[in-house]
Amino acid sequence: xxxxxxxxxxxxxxAVADVPAPPVTTTLDTVIRRGRHRTLxxxxxxxxxxxxxxxxxxxxxxxxxxxxxxxxxxxxxxPVSTTAPTSVPTTPxxxxxxxxxxxxxxxxxxxxxxxxxxxxxxxxxxxxRSESGASTAADLPLPNQDKTRDVFxxxxxxxxxxxxxxxxxxxxxxxxxxxxxxxxxxxxVDMGDGPGAVQLEVESYDGDxxxxxxxxxAADGNCARPMRTTIEGAVLQLYPPDxxxxxxxxxxxxxxxxxxxxxxxxxxxxxxxxxxxxxxxxYTIESGRGRLPLDDxxxxxxxxxxxxxxx
Amino acid sequence: MPGRDQEFAEFFSARFEGARRIAFAMCGSWSDAEEIAQxxxxxxxxxxxxxxxxxxxxxxxxxxxxVFLDSRRRARGREHAVADLPELAVPPDHSSHERLAMQAAxxxxxxxxxxxxxxxxxxxxxxxxxxxxxxxxxxxxxxxxARGLATLREAYRDDPNLAxxx
Numbered sequence: 001x002x003x004x005x006x007x008x009x010x011x012x013x014x015a016v017a018d019v020p021a022p023p024v025t026t027t028l029d030t031v032i033r034r035g036r037h038r039t040l041x042x043x044x045x046x047x048x049x050x051x052x053x054x055x056x057x058x059x060x061x062x063x064x065x066x067x068x069x070x071x072x073x074x075x076x077x078x079p080v081s082t083t084a085p086t087s088v089p090t091t092p093x094x095x096x097x098x099x100x101x102x103x104x105x106x107x108x109x110x111x112x113x114x115x116x117x118x119x120x121x122x123x124x125x126x127x128x129r130s131e132s133g134a135s136t137a138a139d140l141p142l143p144n145q146d147k148t149r150d151v152f153x154x155x156x157x158x159x160x161x162x163x164x165x166x167x168x169x170x171x172x173x174x175x176x177x178x179x180x181x182x183x184x185x186x187x188x189v190d191m192g193d194g195p196g197a198v199q200l201e202v203e204s205y206d207g208d209x210x211x212x213x214x215x216x217x218a219a220d221g222n223c224a225r226p227m228r229t230t231i232e233g234a235v236l237q238l239y240p241p242d243x244x245x246x247x248x249x250x251x252x253x254x255x256x257x258x259x260x261x262x263x264x265x266x267x268x269x270x271x272x273x274x275x276x277x278x279x280x281x282x283y284t285i286e287s288g289r290g291r292l293p294l295d296d297x298x299x300x301x302x303x304x305x306x307x308x309x310x311x
Numbered sequence: 312m313p314g315r316d317q318e319f320a321e322f323f324s325a326r327f328e329g330a331r332r333i334a335f336a337m338c339g340s341w342s343d344a345e346e347i348a349q350x351x352x353x354x355x356x357x358x359x360x361x362x363x364x365x366x367x368x369x370x371x372x373x374x375x376x377x378v379f380l381d382s383r384r385r386a387r388g389r390e391h392a393v394a395d396l397p398e399l400a401v402p403p404d405h406s407s408h409e410r411l412a413m414q415a416a417x418x419x420x421x422x423x424x425x426x427x428x429x430x431x432x433x434x435x436x437x438x439x440x441x442x443x444x445x446x447x448x449x450x451x452x453x454x455x456x457a458r459g460l461a462t463l464r465e466a467y468r469d470d471p472n473l474a475x476x477x
Binding site for chain 1: 316317324331332333335345349352354355356357359360407409429433463
C-alpha cells in the first residue's frame with residue numbers, strides 16, 4: 001500500500017485527517033483576547049529590555065566616572081562632544097495614547113470641525129465591538145484602477161506638497177482571501193527621518209452607509225468612539241490611532257458611499273525600507289517612525305477627495 | 312488594512328477548521344489539535360498588522376508547524392502514548408481499521424518527518440512550499456519525506472490491524 005509518494009500513499013495519508021471531527025471549541029473572542037494579551041506582553045518585554053539596557057549604560061557611566069575621579073586622572077583619548085538628537089518631523093504628527101493606558105470607559109477624541117462622534121463601541125474582554133457586528137462585504141465591481149490611483153495619489157500629494165512614491169498596487173477582481181473584489185494601493189511619503197505609508201483599499205459593502213458605519217464602529221477593536229460626518233449621503237468614519245505597537249502606529253478612515261462602495265484609507269508610521277522579507281511568507285515590520293504621517297485633518301481630506309471621486 | 316478584527320474574523324472562520332485538521336494529522340489527538348490551532352491563530356493575530364494579506368496562509372502554516380514541533384519537544388515523553396491508538400471523534404467501524412492503522416503508523420514517524428509528510432500529502436503543498444513553511448531547503452524536504460515514508464512503511468507493515476485486514 002505504501003510506495004514512494006504515489007497517489008495511493010497520498011490518499012492513505014490524507015485519509016488520516018478525513019474523519020468526522022468533534023465540534024470546534026475555540027471561539028474568535030478567545031483568540032483575539034489571547035492575541036491582544038500576547039501583544040501587550042511582547043511590548044512589555046521590549047520596554048523592559050530597553051529599560052535594562054539604559055539602566056546598565058547609566059550604571060556603567062557612573063562607575064567609570066567614579067573610577068576616573070578616584071584616580072584624579074582624565075580618561076585617555078580625545079574629548080567627546082555630544083549632540084542632543086533632534087527630530088524634525090516634516091509633517092504633522094499625532095499625539096498618541098498607548099493602548100495600555102486607555103481608560104476602561106472609552107473617551108472620544110476631539111472632533112474635527114463639522115464632524116461629530118459615531119456610536120460608542122461596546123466594551124468587550126480586551127477589545128470592543130459594535131452593537132450589530134461588522135458590516136458584510138459585497139460583490140460590487142471595482143472602479144477604474146488608473147482613475148482611482150490618480151485621485152488617491154493626487155489627494156496624498158496635496159497633503160505633503162511632494163509626490164508620494166507608489167510602492168504597491170493590486171486590483172483583485174476576486175480576492176483569494178475575501179472571495180470578493182478588492183483593490184489596493186500603497187504609497188510611501190517622506191517623513192524626514194524615514195518613510196511613512198498611506199494605503200487605500202477599495203471594497204464594497206451591503207446595506208446603507210449609516211448602518212454599515214454603525215456596524216463597523218469598532219472595526220479595529222477600538223474602544224474610543226470614531227469621528228463621523230455625512231456628506232450627501234456618504235458617511236466618513238475616522239478611527240482613533242491604533243498604537244498596538246508604538247513604533248509603527250496606524251490610523252484608519254472608512255468612507256461609505258451610497259452605492260455600496262467602501263474605501264478604507266490607512267496611514268502608517270512605516271514604509272518599504274522598514275520591512276524585512278521572510279522568503280515564502282511575506283515580510284515583517286521591524287522599525288518605524290513612532291508617529292503618523294498625516295493628522296486627523298489630513299486623513300479626512302484624503303477621504304473627502306475619494307468621496308467626491310466616487311460619486 | 313481594513314478593520315483588523317473584521318479581517319481577522321473572516322480569516323479565522325475560513326481557515327480554523329482546516330488548520331485544526333492539519334494539526335490533528337500531525338498529532339493524532341483532537342484536543343491537542345485544537346490547542347495547537349488555537350495557539351497558531353493567537354500568534355497570527357498578534358502579528359496580523361505586519362503580515363501581508365496575500366501570504367497569510369503561508370505564515371499560518373509556518374506558525375502551525377512550529378507550534379506542533381514545539382509542543383512535541385516539550386512533551387517528548389508523551390509521544391509514544393498516542394502512537395498506539397489515536398483519539399477518536401467517533402467509534403471505529405470495520406472500514407476505519409485501515410485508516411486507524413495508517414494513523415498509528417504515522418504517529419510512529421518522528422515529529423519533524425511527520426510534519427513534512429502531513430504538509431506534503433494532507434495540506435497538499437509542493438516541496439518548495441513545505442521548505443518555506445519549515446525554513447529549510449527543498450533538498451531537506453525531499454530527504455525528510457523519503458525517511459518519513461520509510462518509517463511509515465515499516466510501522467504500517469508491523470501493525471496488527473493491517474495484518475488482520477490483509
